[in-house]
Amino acid sequence: MANVAINSVVKRYGSHVILPNLSLDIEDGEFCVLVGPSGCGKSTLLRMIAGLESISDGTVSIDGHVVNDRLPSDRDIAMVFQDYALYPHMNVKNNLSFAMRMRGDPAAEIEKRVSYAAKVLQIEPLLERKPKALSGGQRQRVAMGRAIVREPKVFLFDEPLSNLDAKLRVEMRAEIKRLHQRLSATMIYVTHDQVEAMTLADKIVVLRAGHIEQLGTPAELYRYPATTFVASFIGSPAMNLIPARLAQAIVGLKAILPDGSQSALPVLARPGVKAEQAKAGTDVLVGLRPEDLELVAADAPDIWMTGWVDVVEPLGAEALVLVKTGPEQAQATIPLTVRSPNDCGFRPGERVGLRIDASKCALFDAGDGQAIGYA
Amino acid sequence: MVSQSSSRRIAAVSTTLQVFAVAVVLLIPVIWMALSSLKRPGEVTRYPPTVIFDPTLANYAKLFAEVPFFEYGLNSLIVSVVSTLLGLALALPCAFAISWHSVSWPATIALITRMAPGTLFVLPWFVLFSNLGMTGGYWVLILTHTVITMPLALWVLLPYFDALPRSIFESAFVDGCRGVKCLVHIAIPLVLPGLMVAIILSFIASWNYFLFALVLGGIDTKTLIVASFNFVGEGATDWGRLMAAAVLICLPPLVLIFIMQRGLISGLSGGSVKG
CATH class of the missing domain: 1.20.5 (Single alpha-helices involved in coiled-coils or other helix-helix interfaces)
Incomplete structure (x- = not known):
């Protein structure tokens, strides 16, 4: 096992800069998920760690050794590819043992490790089969088995579940988590799926246009997003961002809401966020998770804001209610998503009141999207 | 309806x-x-x-009685087999590299040499190989025929390499399989159908190539295709023997095709990556 240190890494293709300057430390045994939209540079960064892409500037260190000039095979890493990348002309057993055979490991050791990986991943009956005789999930298991057999210092996963159907993805996600718990290895996992990131990671790194937008534990990113980008990327459905204007500055913050009401916001500046932005007259975005909003009758007491029900999406155990808010129904264009009980009883077009969990509110600068404070 | x-x-x-x-x-x-x-x-x-x-x-009896047919056949076989193998040995890594690096100009240059008429090369080569004392030997025929077989094999193999998923090779690099090892353990088994086609076409091209064998070959290295030309006389042509020779000349490529057709299977890479 090993830590991975990425120090001021730059990736350029000619004049096109993919990663302008990125530094990141991944601790020994940590499950780090790189997440972000397509083209943000997450796969490029992973491939640079693997040695499949050159490093334009900066250093990548594994276990304290700079590996910039080392071949992929000399970095003591194993990689699971998005498209499995199994060797089609070899059976599962030979696929699993290939790296060890290339290294010239003793046959007994190869046999032992292949048996162990096959047992862990429950692919023992498949050892003599060729990849084309396997299902998608089985192929992905073999791809993971190939990584396990190597006993590498670092496991790299490049969107390994994106080719699987929804049910299989959930199963394999749990498989990967189980694998990490069993091996306690350092794992770096790239995905654009925030659910995978949230469920698997010890640490999530949100990338945007080659920069780290925010890094932290899943809970931190969910509760305290540093920017509106993170707020809308992490969490499904995304955090509601309600445009408002500050009527009164911190402390005792008050905002003028889209429906014209003026409401006190229980937001305090946290260390590291720009408290000086919270001045009266500042345009802000009030961030609230769908589960932190409650739908009540429009004339109920202690409502925070009013709106009109647009669509009700029943999910079985609960329902997502899409509400539009504004000064009047005709001008109600600001969408909000509310997680509510399945039997909430509200119908499309109905006027409703919204209550909030005052302890879960976040405030962002409407200009640059940076967080101002959290409740 | x-x-x-x-x-x-x-x-x-x-x-x-x-x-x-x-x-x-x-x-x-x-x-x-x-x-x-x-x-x-x-x-x-x-x-x-x-x-x-x-x-x-x-016609067959006369052919075998009057002409050292098997010796000429052996000459043809030596030249065709070695030039096919040499062409493939050059074309395989070349096609792999061209496909991997996505550069087309080396393939285009190779194609130009294939497209140019043989007569363009034959005079300079005759002078060159005469000065080197190589005319009349096997190697001059093998080398000149490789100029035919190598671009042919290269262009046959290129689409097969282009169709292979890049991630398979990257996976091999991570597994410590690079260069020649990667070619032997990963690339060649995956382009096997293309390799079969390249072998067949290269062999036939070399087996049937007349000009270089006529000009640069010698009495001892005369190939079948050149020997069959002996039956075409100035005044009269011995059509019966010429046709008998032609039938026999056709046989080895046919046998080769029958032997190798089992290797001409497609879809070998099925299941390796998500398709």
Whole structure:
């Protein structure tokens, strides 16, 4: 096992800069998920760690050794590819043992490790089969088995579940988590799926246009997003961002809401966020998770804001209610998503009141999207 | 209204007829050649040609009696096999590298050498190899035939390499398999169908190539295709023996195709990556 240190890494293709300057430390045994939209540079960064892409500037260190000039095979890493990348002309057993055979490991050791990986991943009956005789999930298991057999210092996963159907993805996600718990290895996992990131990671790194937008534990990113980008990327459905204007500055913050009401916001500046932005007259975005909003009758007491029900999406155990808010129904264009009980009883077009969990509110600068404070 | 099964049957019959028509056009000269090799001298050139005749193996017997046919055959075999292998040995890594790096100019240059007429090379080569004392030997024929087989194999193999998923090779790099090892353990097994096609086409091209063998070869290294030219005289041509020689010259490539056709399977890379 090993830590991975990425120090001021730059990736350029000619004049096109993919990663302008990125530094990141991944601790020994940590499950780090790189997440972000397509083209943000997450796969490029992973491939640079693997040695499949050159490093334009900066250093990548594994276990304290700079590996910039080392071949992929000399970095003591194993990689699971998005498209499995199994060797089609070899059976599962030979696929699993290939790296060890290339290294010239003793046959007994190869046999032992292949048996162990096959047992862990429950692919023992498949050892003599060729990849084309396997299902998608089985192929992905073999791809993971190939990584396990190597006993590498670092496991790299490049969107390994994106080719699987929804049910299989959930199963394999749990498989990967189980694998990490069993091996306690350092794992770096790239995905654009925030659910995978949230469920698997010890640490999530949100990338945007080659920069780290925010890094932290899943809970931190969910509760305290540093920017509106993170707020809308992490969490499904995304955090509601309600445009408002500050009527009164911190402390005792008050905002003028889209429906014209003026409401006190229980937001305090946290260390590291720009408290000086919270001045009266500042345009802000009030961030609230769908589960932190409650739908009540429009004339109920202690409502925070009013709106009109647009669509009700029943999910079985609960329902997502899409509400539009504004000064009047005709001008109600600001969408909000509310997680509510399945039997909430509200119908499309109905006027409703919204209550909030005052302890879960976040405030962002409407200009640059940076967080101002959290409740 | 035509049912689906009827239209499928019509399509199948139409395909069969088209294949049959093409096969007839292609096979008529071959059948003509085979029949002519079994005719007596006067009958070969008779007009109108006879289809029903008294067949004889006299042309074959005369051919083997008067011409060291097997020696010429061995010469052809040596030149064709070695130039095919040499061409493949050069074309395989070349195609892999061109495909991996996505650079097309080396392939284009190779194609130009293939497209240029042989007569363009033959005089400078004659001077060059004469000065080197190589004319008349096997190596001059092998090297010059490799100029034919290498670009041919390269262009046959390129699409096969282009179709391979990049991630398979990247996976191999991570597993410590690079360079020649990667070519042997990963690339060659995956382009095997293409390799079979390249072997067949290269062998046939070298086996049938006339000009370089005529100009640069010697008495001891005369190939079958050059030897068969001896039956074409200034005043008269021995058509029967020429056709018998042609039939025998056709056989090795045919045998090669029959041997290798089992390797011409497609879809070998199925299941390696998500398709």
